[in-house]
Each structure stands twice: as structure tokens, then as C-alpha cells.
Amino acid sequence: MPHPYPPTEPYQSGQVPTTDRPARRVIRDVEPSAVADLVDDAPRAHLAFVEGNRAEVVPVVTRRVAAQQLVAVPGGARGLDGREVHLVRDDGQYWFELRALAVRGVLRAIPAPDDSGREGGDPLPWFRLEPGRTVAWDYGQLREADDE
């Protein structure tokens, strides 16, 4: 029976058996370059980190300078230097519109980049993200995998 509702998070699976030929995986993942617009201009960007064995989630400002991904935390979360984080930039409302870029990495505190200040507000703490595993998806590109 098909799913009546669409989880937007992928399951870690899977091949669908058929009778006449090997099944091909159906995938939604794309190369990060396919959603590169989310790096520069994501409708929303959030960061998760673990505090006291619980996930904290904060909205962030992101910027790309050369090949570096920079992150500012408007809420002023403390102690993020050197912490493992999961950064997600996403877009879309309906099923085939949903896209995202998720990067796991470690934050390193840096001086604020040029023109990054807030007029009349406190300066934001800025970090450079040392990227680890990166996953990008676009449900509008749902397709059979080419590698099988």
C-alpha cells in the first residue's frame, strides 16, 4: 500500500523488487552544485547543535566568501567555536518543490567579514564552517539512479 503522506526525510533504502530485471533505486539526492543558489540566497537557514544531550536549533545568516561557508548566529549562541553542527538551507512548500542543502561540519570563530555589521545592533558572531558530509536534495528531480 503506498504511503498516504509524504515524509520529506529520506529513508535509507531501497530497492523495489521486480520480476524481470534488477530494481533501480529511486533517488532524490542531487549534486550540491544543483542547489547552489541555496548557498548564496536560501529562503531560510538553520543550524543544529547538541547542548546537554539535546538538539538546539537556531536561525542563522549564511554567506559564501570564495570557497568558504560563513555562518553568523543572530541569537548570539555561545560556545559554538569548535562545535559540531548540522547546517540546513531549504526551500519549497509542496512535494516536488522541496529542496535543501545539508552540511555537517565544525564551526570555527572568525572576525566578522566586511560589511557584515548590523546598523544600530550588536555585531554578530561569525564562524567559518569546516564542512564534512554534505547532502543535497531536490524532489523535483526524483528519478531512477543511473548507477544501477
Next chain:
Amino acid sequence: MSSGPGVPLPREGRRILRRSWTVLVGTASARSRPFLTPIYYVWCGDEVFITTGPGSWTGRNVTANPHATLVFGGERGGPAAPRMRVTGPARCVDGWMPPRALVRVALRYYLAPRALLDQLRHLRQIPLRQRYYAASRDGMGYLVVRPTTVELLDA
């Protein structure tokens, strides 16, 4: 802003929910690693039903560490857009959502005019979508979060 079981939502919070289509679900793994992903949801009474099952990363994290942090809103308007952060105990449930939640999911994400238009534009991919979900190893399921704190976020 407020806390306690069955927290009442502020007016601004209800407004954010109306405009929020995917909730960002933050969880921690058994090894205390953070994980964040946007997922469909419906808020029914004192519970938030989230459309991901036990086989997903989020589902496995909740099984190991039954707590979630949710952020609603911000889909439009950049960092300054209003958001609401909710925390609470979470649990993973096998099987179908309760009918009251299932109907709301269907109405909001499948049967709304723009949802229908979205699917119409991707008719050729509908069978792929069915295969994509049919391939889940652990079957159907969903997540339930019972909010205990609600906080409006200032940009």
C-alpha cells in the same frame, strides 16, 4: 515565552503555523550528534504529528534520544522572518497516523489547490514517488512531539 504541558499558543505563534509548511526538526543521536531536517507536519491539539517514520535518521535519533526541537516559520522573509521554536518529548510510532491528523495532512499537502497543481506538473514522477516510499525498510510510521516549551524567536 511559556512552558508546561499543553502550552497555549500565542496569537503570533498561530499565525506562524498557518504560513509554515515544513517544520525543521532537530534531534540528537545516541552519540550526541546533531541532526536537522525539514519535514511536513500537522499540529493537532497538544501534539505535533510529523511525517517521518522509525527508519529515518530523525526516527532513529528519537528512538535513542526521545526529545526534539522544532522551528516553525521563516520560509519567506530571510533571517528577519518570524519563527517559533518548540521543544518537547518525542516518540516514534509505527503505522498510520490517527485519522484526525491524517486528514489534515492530506488536505494541506495533497489536496490543496497548489498541492494538486504541483502534482499535476509532475505527473510522470508520481509512480517514482510511490516507489520511493514503498522502498522504506521499516514501513510506515510517524513522529509525535508533545510541546512543553514555546518561544517566539526574534531575528
